Amino acid sequence: MFGCNSEKKNDYASSENLVVSDTTASVDTTSIAKIIKTADMRxxxxxxxxxxxxxxxxxxxxxxxxxxxxxxxxxxxxxxxKYSVDSLKEITSCRKEGFVIAKIPSEKLDDFTNSVAKMAVFVDHQAMKMDDQSIAYLANKLKAQNRVDAMNAINKTATRKGNNIETSLYIKDDYVDKKIENMSIDNRVRYSTITLNFYQDNTVNAIIVGNDNLYDYRPGFFQRLGLNIIDGWIYFKEFLLGLSRLWAIIALGLVIFFGVRYLIRKRKV
Structure with missing residues (x-):
């Protein structure tokens, strides 16, 4: 029984081996210089x-x-x-601006900014920033080496307990994070980021467009006058037709009016 348990334990340790290898046996703290350059121009x-x-x-x-x-x-x-009866001249004053973010090899950044300055009519703003990430890079490298040592120590005493597996995975993930952070620093050290904002003087454009003023498409004065007279006659006829529908009310109103008038005159007499 003890022999079987020992054999199973050894098999488990070999199958769940999470050894992380690192070719860096020692870290040279004097040769690390990680300077990140960024620049911007307008x-x-x-x-x-x-x-x-x-x-x-x-x-x-x-x-x-x-x-x-x-x-x-x-x-x-x-x-x-107004350009003609059915067209207009549209005059527009506009301002055009450009925006570029580029990655430039760090050793060529100064040369590139000088060439950009020669393209400009006037330089409003030019700046460069140098960020030393040497300490952060060294810290990540040392921490990564510590993770390697911790992983090797855990693997030597690996058991079936779940907490060892969780600890191993956590340390391994943290090791990967440190390596990726240093890869990001290396990339930003090799390639500098430059932001360029450029613009030109206002330009004036003139184009012929269709007349969208509907008033200009109406008929002439005399034509509209004749049409309005015809419309007035039509409205008058409609008014008479409307009154014809109320003849009974009108007749009753006339009878009442003349009846009251007759009574008033008779009383005065």
């Missing part, structure tokens, strides 16, 4: 669409990628003037 250009195309080519040439971009036109003022 500038005026001659043509927003053309600048966006130039930026795309420049980013691609330096091994970077565009993470997000948008171009928006906002109407500042709009007016419509």
């Amino acid at each position: 500038f005026r250009v001659k043509d927003v669409q053309g600048t966006k195309e130039q930026l795309s080519a420049s980013i691609k040439a330096r091994g970077g990628t565009i993470a997000e971009f948008s171009i928006e036109s906002s109407i500042q003022e709009r007016d419509k003037v």
Whole structure:
């Protein structure tokens, strides 16, 4: 019986082995330098669409990628003037703005910002931020190594108890989280994020559109006058027809009126 139990216990330990291997036997605390660079610029250009195309080519040439971009036109003022009987000239003043978020290799960030400044007519704002994540990176690496040691210790004394499995899974998940955090830091160190906001002077566009003023489509004065006379005659005939339906009431009203009048005159006499 003891031999069977021992054999089952060893089989369980081998089947539930959660050993996490790490090639890093020791951590060199002096060689870690994790500097994350971010930059942003706002500038005026001659043509927003053309600048966006130039930026795309420049980013691609330096091994970077565009993470997000948008171009928006906002109407500042709009007016419509009469152009002909059935058309209007629509005059619009609009402001066009562009927005780009790009990932640039960190060693080429300065060169890229200089090239962007040359595209601009006027630079409103330019800034760069350097965030040192060396301590956080080192902390994650040391904690990950601690998780490896803890996992190996737990696996050596693995039993059928559920709390050991739960503890092992928790430690393993936390180990993965630390590794992913460091992978994210490495990626942000290699590729800097730059945010570009650019705009151009207000532009005026004029196009011919259909006349949407319904008053202009009405007939001329004399034609409308003749039509109104005809409509007035129709309304008068309808009025007479309406009175004809009330002849009995009108007749009774006349009899009462003249009867009262006759009685008043007779009394005065």
